[in-house]
Amino acid sequence: MADKHKENLSKYTVDLNMPGAFEGETVTRRRFMNVTVQGLGGLAAAAFTLPALGFALGPVFSHEPFEWQIIGKSDDFQPLVYSLRVVTLVANVGEAGKSTAYVRKRDPAIDTEPADEFNQIIAVTSRCSHLGCPVRWVESAARFLCPCHGGIYDFRGLRVAGPPVRPLNRFYTLIRNGYVYLGPMYSVNSELERFSNRDPGQPVDGIGQFLYPRRFSTSVRPPTNNLPAPPPGVPAG
Amino acid sequence: MPKLPAPPIPKALRAKPKRPGENGNGNGKPSTAQVVQEAGITAVDWIDERTSLSGGIRWMLFRKVPRGVNWFYTLGSATMFAFLSQAVTGVFLAMFYRPDATGGAYESMRYIVDDAFLGQFVRGMHKWGASVMVILIFLHMGRVFFFGAYKYPREMTWIIGVVLLILTLAMSFTGYLLPFDDRAYWATIVGVNINGTAPFLGPYLSDFLRAGPEFGANTLSRFYAIHMLLLPALIIALIGAHLYLISKLGIAAPPWLKSHEEPDLDVAEV
Numbered sequence: 001m002a003d004k005h006k007e008n009l010s011k012y013t014v015d016l017n018m019p020g021a022f023e024g025e026t027v028t029r030r031r032f033m034n035v036t037v038q039g040l041g042g043l044a045a046a047a048f049t050l051p052a053l054g055f056a057l058g059p060v061f062s063h064e065p066f067e068w069q070i071i072g073k074s075d076d077f078q079p080l081v082y083s084l085r086v087v088t089l090v091a092n093v094g095e096a097g098k099s100t101a102y103v104r105k106r107d108p109a110i111d112t113e114p115a116d117e118f119n120q121i122i123a124v125t126s127r128c129s130h131l132g133c134p135v136r137w138v139e140s141a142a143r144f145l146c147p148c149h150g151g152i153y154d155f156r157g158l159r160v161a162g163p164p165v166r167p168l169n170r171f172y173t174l175i176r177n178g179y180v181y182l183g184p185m186y187s188v189n190s191e192l193e194r195f196s197n198r199d200p201g202q203p204v205d206g207i208g209q210f211l212y213p214r215r216f217s218t219s220v221r222p223p224t225n226n227l228p229a230p231p232p233g234v235p236a237g
Numbered sequence: 238m239p240k241l242p243a244p245p246i247p248k249a250l251r252a253k254p255k256r257p258g259e260n261g262n263g264n265g266k267p268s269t270a271q272v273v274q275e276a277g278i279t280a281v282d283w284i285d286e287r288t289s290l291s292g293g294i295r296w297m298l299f300r301k302v303p304r305g306v307n308w309f310y311t312l313g314s315a316t317m318f319a320f321l322s323q324a325v326t327g328v329f330l331a332m333f334y335r336p337d338a339t340g341g342a343y344e345s346m347r348y349i350v351d352d353a354f355l356g357q358f359v360r361g362m363h364k365w366g367a368s369v370m371v372i373l374i375f376l377h378m379g380r381v382f383f384f385g386a387y388k389y390p391r392e393m394t395w396i397i398g399v400v401l402l403i404l405t406l407a408m409s410f411t412g413y414l415l416p417f418d419d420r421a422y423w424a425t426i427v428g429v430n431i432n433g434t435a436p437f438l439g440p441y442l443s444d445f446l447r448a449g450p451e452f453g454a455n456t457l458s459r460f461y462a463i464h465m466l467l468l469p470a471l472i473i474a475l476i477g478a479h480l481y482l483i484s485k486l487g488i489a490a491p492p493w494l495k496s497h498e499e500p501d502l503d504v505a506e507v
Binding site: 022056057059060063064089090093094095096097116132133134148191197198199200201202211212213214216217218219 | 263309338339340422423426427429430431433434437439440441443444445447448449451452453454455456457
């Protein structure tokens with residue numbers, strides 16, 4: 001029985017004496033039905049699987065717009081003292097969407113990285129760059145300390161000790177009409193060069209920036225020509 | 238196919254021999270007990286005639302097991318019952334829980350624990366049962382490993398078991414966020430960031446888990462859906478495959494059993 005098919009070398013159904021075969025036909029009806037049914041079944045499965053999968057994966061490839069937010073007047077911040085500000089990273093989720101930033105004025109004697117309009121006010125996130133726990137500024141030690149795994153950062157947010165892989169993230173800031181606007185976060189390497197916002201635990205020094213590439217969902221810096229208006233009735237400082 | 242052993246019927250259910258002149262000789266009415274018994278048999282027969290379920294059940298439950306099986310062999314069943322307990326308590330917790338990141342989730346958990354009748358008990362079963370299930374699944378894996386029960390022909394059972402272990406840990410991870418208190422929130426931040434440290438794909442995996450670049454409104458509902466829909470379905474399917482393979486291949490004998498010395502005694506019927 002095994003050799004039965006080997007003997008029938010002709011590819012034409014007519015030569016195989018199949019009922020209803022016509023001239024030049026090579027695909028048997030059994031084979032045609034097999035391919036059709038499996039193809040249609042696959043199509044039907046893909047018709048609901050692929051949209052569902054795309055729906056679940058969508059947030060990876062889309063990014064939410066980020067608005068500048070006012071965190072105070074420029075006179076509120078001093079060069080060598082950190083002020084704590086609550087910032088909104090995700091709107092409409094209450095406490096879960098809030099984070100905190102340590103804000104101070106730029107001091108050229110300490111802040112040696114090149115100055116531009118986005119770092120006249122230095123805003124350092126409280127998010128530890130090890131795994132994302134909230135760090136706090138401890139005045140007596142003059143260090144940022146992380147309660148989870150002992151990460152320690154200095155006044156500029158550079159790693160001093162512990163498991164963190166890079167300095168603390170920073171926020172873009174902008175001074176307009178005496179108000180300080182806070183933009184999206186960015187990451188910095190140990191030279192305080194800017195990189196797009198990486199999650200905690202992902203180094204950006206050396207090969208790290210390629211091992212942990214930029215995400216599609218990272219908020220881009222919004223244009224500075226359309227800032228939200230300052231609160232009414234408050235004279236600009 | 239060899240004849241399967243008949244299920245042992247308890248003494249109380251066995252038909253008693255008839256006395257002379259009693260019911261059942263074709264004269265006189267059957268007693269109520271006989272009618273009830275007959276009704277039950279008829280109903281079971283009706284189903285069995287159409288499904289042949291009894292054969293499958295006997296195939297599953299009345300297997301030959303090797304001599305020397307002991308209490309360690311019950312760890313798998315114990316894990317399965319821990320899962321069943323999680324499934325049942327989880328279904329009823331879902332009737333009260335609201336995956337609302339703006340505060341509704343925490344409030345619904347507070348209602349379950351503080352106000353709902355037996356809520357603290359059922360929630361406690363689910364919470365502590367999760368730890369019990371993880372402990373049991375590791376003990377079960379240790380038993381299989383140290384008894385060498387993963388070897389030919391049972392490798393596929395082992396692989397499915399490893400996938401079940403990973404799914405169970407994924408259940409623990411996704412379930413940890415749901416109380417939505419400070420511990421849950423920060424533990425999930427840390428856990429998602431640990432996932433993100435995988436090279437190349439890690440950053441995108443974090444975005445997938447969070448449903449965005451930051452912990453947001455959809456993170457909690459995403460974890461909730463994975464926790465109570467996706468993972469349980471996979472676990473139930475794989476437990477079914479695991480049990481099928483166990484029934485098909487039989488239980489491995491304990492390693493100290495020298496079956497070749499007493500070939501007649503290496504199986505005992507239960």
